[in-house]
Amino acid sequence: MTQATFTPRVFSGIKPSGGLQLGNYLGAIKRFVGMQGGDFETIYCVVDMHAITVWQDPAELCNATREVAAGYLASGIDPAQSILFNQSQVSAHAELGWIFNCVARLGWMNRMTQFKDKAGKNAEKASLGLYAYPALMAADILLYHATHVPVGEDQKQHVELTRDIANKFNHDYGTDFFPVTEPVIDGPATRVMNLRDGTKKMSKSGESDMERINMTDDADTIARKFKKARTDPAPLPDTVAGLADRPEARNLVDIYAALADITPADVIAQYSGAGWGAFKPALADLAVEKLAPISTEMARLMADPAEIDRTLAAGAEKARTIAAPILAKTYDIVGMLRS
Ligand code: AMP
Ligand code: TRP
Numbered sequence: 001m002t003q004a005t006f007t008p009r010v011f012s013g014i015k016p017s018g019g020l021q022l023g024n025y026l027g028a029i030k031r032f033v034g035m036q037g038g039d040f041e042t043i044y045c046v047v048d049m050h051a052i053t054v055w056q057d058p059a060e061l062c063n064a065t066r067e068v069a070a071g072y073l074a075s076g077i078d079p080a081q082s083i084l085f086n087q088s089q090v091s092a093h094a095e096l097g098w099i100f101n102c103v104a105r106l107g108w109m110n111r112m113t114q115f116k117d118k119a120g121k122n123a124e125k126a127s128l129g130l131y132a133y134p135a136l137m138a139a140d141i142l143l144y145h146a147t148h149v150p151v152g153e154d155q156k157q158h159v160e161l162t163r164d165i166a167n168k169f170n171h172d173y174g175t176d177f178f179p180v181t182e183p184v185i186d187g188p189a190t191r192v193m194n195l196r197d198g199t200k201k202m203s204k205s206g207e208s209d210m211e212r213i214n215m216t217d218d219a220d221t222i223a224r225k226f227k228k229a230r231t232d233p234a235p236l237p238d239t240v241a242g243l244a245d246r247p248e249a250r251n252l253v254d255i256y257a258a259l260a261d262i263t264p265a266d267v268i269a270q271y272s273g274a275g276w277g278a279f280k281p282a283l284a285d286l287a288v289e290k291l292a293p294i295s296t297e298m299a300r301l302m303a304d305p306a307e308i309d310r311t312l313a314a315g316a317e318k319a320r321t322i323a324a325p326i327l328a329k330t331y332d333i334v335g336m337l338r339s
Contacts, residue, residue, distance in 0.1 A: 006179040010040045011146035013047035013087065013137075016064035017056060018204035020071045022213040025291070026189035026258040027152035033076040035150060035184075042082040043144055043319065044072055046312070049087045049094065050137070053130040054118070066308045067298070071215055073311070074297035083322075085315030087140065092323040096139035097132075099330060103169050104135045108161060114154065138162040142178050143323045150184040153191040154201060159183035173333050189258035195229040198247030213287065216295050223284040226252075231276050238272040240264050256283050259290050 036042045046068045065086050077084055087093050112134055119126035137158050141149055149159050166178035194200040194211045202212045210225055231248050243250040257264045271279055
């Protein structure tokens with residue numbers, strides 16, 4: 001069968017579960033901004049339905065939804081150029097999610113490493129939603145026929161599952177209706193690591209706040225966290241290859257490169273032989289220079305929640321316009337009677 005052609009379209013999402021951290025910014029938001037206004041239509045979502053796969057206090061969920069929206073806007077997502085909305089305002093996500101629950105196979109879900117990590121030893125107590133989550137993520141993407149999905153490294157397996165779901169749906173129903181989406185995982189910061197343990201990913205929910213840089217941290221806090229970041233005793237090497245087996249050093253060089261929009265090799269060229277006493281303050285200054293305007297703007301936006309809500313409502317309206325015919329056609333393909 002000849003493959004249908006699809007409008008180049010980007011979709012990605014961030015969960016409103018706790019505050020945004022540097023990994024979200026460098027691994028996701030900054031790259032989303034970079035894809036805006038170019039060859040793609042861009043759709044960015046605050047995926048609140050994904051957040052409740054683990055318990056969220058209702059008032060905090062509402063606040064975190066606005067805060068992620070503020071993070072997108074403050075970083076440069078422009079509602080005139082991109083569609084920005086929260087997932088639960090477009091009910092078609094849940095509807096297509098159900099259809100994909102019936103396409104995805106248990107064997108596929110059982111291989112999802114994020115479920116195993118999050119459910120841990122107590123998988124019996126995990127929600128059914130946490131297990132089904134990747135099928136909802138596939139629905140988020142395919143509801144807009146998105147062709148490209150920028151994400152951090154940790155989401156690669158979920159985008160691959162999305163491809164499997166599109167292929168199986170197309171095969172089972174004898175159609176080429178859904179695109180086989182490409183993950184976009186590029187740049188030096190697709191896996192920002194924990195500042196206290198370079199073998200673990202930086203995340204919103206680590207034990208200690210010192211492990212991560214929050215997008216709302218003030219200048220002093222950012223400086224203190226980088227100063228206390230774990231490193232090894234050796235100075236910076238003279239080649240990028242010299243960072244192998246030095247996860248903490250590698251991470252700080254990658255963060256610097258991503259913040260400065262240069263490559264890790266450029267960072268090494270500039271700092272080879274430098275000790276941490278010189279590199280860490282330079283990194284902290286750079287982080288403050290890049291993040292302070294964003295956190296100031298986030299605070300300004302958060303002072304007017306009604307304006308954020310209006311922006312999300314307008315985005316949801318546009319999202320529904322794209323989603324509705326795709327869901328309707330899916331129902332037709334599946335054989336759902338619509339009178
Ligand atoms: P989440 O906060 O889990 O909803 O993640 C939203 C986006 O940020 C996804 O594309 C993740 O891959 C990305 N992300 C989260 N943490 C990191 C990290 N430590 N390094 C790079 N990307 C990340
Ligand atoms: N699962 C993603 C995460 O945890 C968030 C997400 C939900 C997403 N739906 C998506 C990312 C669709 C990209 C596309 O980070």
